[in-house]
Amino acid sequence: MQSRNQIAMMTVAKGGTVREITVGDCLELREAEAQLYSKGSSMPSLFYTWLRELGIFPSDAPITLRNLANHAGQHSVEALIDRYQLQCRPVRDLLVDYLAERQPALDYGSLVGLARTLAMHFWGDLERHHPGITSLHLSPEAASSWKTRTRSKTVRRRQSDGTVTDVTLPRTNAISILTTVKAFYLDLAFWAAEEPGRWGPWVAPCPIKESEIAYRKHAKRLKARTDQRTRERLPVLPALVKVADERLKQAQARLEALRATAPGSTFTVLGDTYTKAKSRTRTPTAGVAFDAKGRRVPLDLEENRAFWAWASIEFLRLTGARIEEMLEVSHHSLVQYKLPATGEIIPLLQIAPSKTDEERLLLVSPELADVLSAIICRVRDASNVIPCVPCWDERERLWNPPMPVLFQWHKSGQNRHVPTTAIRKALNETLEASGLTDSSGKPLSYQPHDFRRIFITDAILNGLPPHIAQVVAGHKQLSTTMGYKATYPNEAIEAHRAFIARRRALRPSEEYRRPTDEEWEDFLGHFERRKLSVGTCGRAYGTECVHEHACVRCSMLRPDPAQRPRLVEIRDNLIARILEAEREDWLGEIEGLQVSLSGAEDKLAQLDAAVAHKQQAVHLGMPTFPDLAIRTSSGSVGR
Incomplete structure (x- = not known):
């Protein structure tokens, strides 16, 4: 009507x-x-x-009125720059020309981000703090102050007393802004070699040093934050799933009780009493009731949000898909594969290209099949056909052709695609109902992309090879997949245990058996028998003495400094015996005694050298500036 x-x-x-x-x-x-x-x-x-x-309308008319009323579509590069109202016209034209040159290689979302960085965060910020600036050749003071401002941002926070104050916070994407601006300067310098008349006048020294955009430290910090986020949310995911399922069942029970009640009648469900509204206005009230306090409660809308919250959580955690991929899944995405060997039919889910433009197939598990079946039963019409609805691509800012997408609902008399904002709102309502908190006691927040990290982490921890996880996630590089996977401390322990197990498997098993009492006593006796009168024998367990206990001659003897007098006595005794052998003409004794004498003198020399080393102090000195300058200049010439 x-x-x-x-x-x-x-x-x-x-x-x-x-x-x-x-x-x-x-x-x-x-x-x-x-x-x-x-x-x-x-x-x-x-x-x-x-x-x-x-x-009545022409063929190129929008499919729905929402195409014109709520979504403006793509803007030109001139409009993207002019929204920031830059004062310097030549620089404005340069940025427009630069975006037009980069546009063919970028998607629309990346183009919008590039325009925001260059026009707002870079040149717009410079014009606000340095009025009248007209050149990309920045002074050291202007460049330094801009980089300092870029690393922080000011946000307005409402305090507990109701006042609003400005709070300065570190900017998490500061390194991305610096990298984009540096690429802008380098592109101008590179393009000037080919078109000097067009780009040459704008070539200027880049104000950003290579050391200021060191991405390795930033990547490590980002990895640590995302890993901690995943470690906090993975253990409580079953609790969130349980709450979503319970909220859906309760909302469905309330709605069924409402539909079974006559308008204006009172009914009780799950301990709560409601009164069904009477339809007296143009606004449909079939799913509206009033609680015991007289408040208007849209039970149909609550059931609708509870269902899509449950469906989104289940789909994201079971597939590891991105939210834009989930919203693009259609009835055509359900395909079958017949195994050549057994003829078994395997259900597969085809994920449409989104970020990487590479489609992939996912195995449909029984849990995922139940979710998809519930969605299909909900969205199909009276003829058991899923209606075709147009989908709004938020990144490309375009309407896709009508498709039988699974994530659609009936609203305002027509079928519409479920928007991203509705999914996020339904997810937040489920989180609020769960009462989950993080390590600091604050309410736990989930983003749709958290389910993707949890899916990859849980899959690899349960034995899925990383390269298979890469294919399932749709990543081009394995490093990206491993970046999503959170690291746990017990992984290092388990990896070390596995290494020990592999090493033991390669060595004889008898080496790892429990030693007998005799073997243990023999092992301890070995170290006791290494104690000598002048020191300690350094030979390994299980080896015999190769010098027939002529310890003074052996290089394995570690002399004891406290036994130096005994070594001196041995040396003097050997000298006396050599003299005696020379007098008596015992030539056979002289050679052996001289070898022992050489060993005794070597051990005494080792002791003296050790004592001298401990008592000797080496003055390194303090280098002067001329010495450093000469060393640096000579080193650079040599290079």
């Missing part, structure tokens, strides 16, 4: 017949409704769908 009234209102206001209504007339009606009603933006636009299906 309301859509008919809207069509009649346009014919009365504009004159003519229904066939003469234009798209502009429909937009004027929506603007008038927005001014007349407090909730005009939510007024149904089913009348537009009727008129379009009748063939």
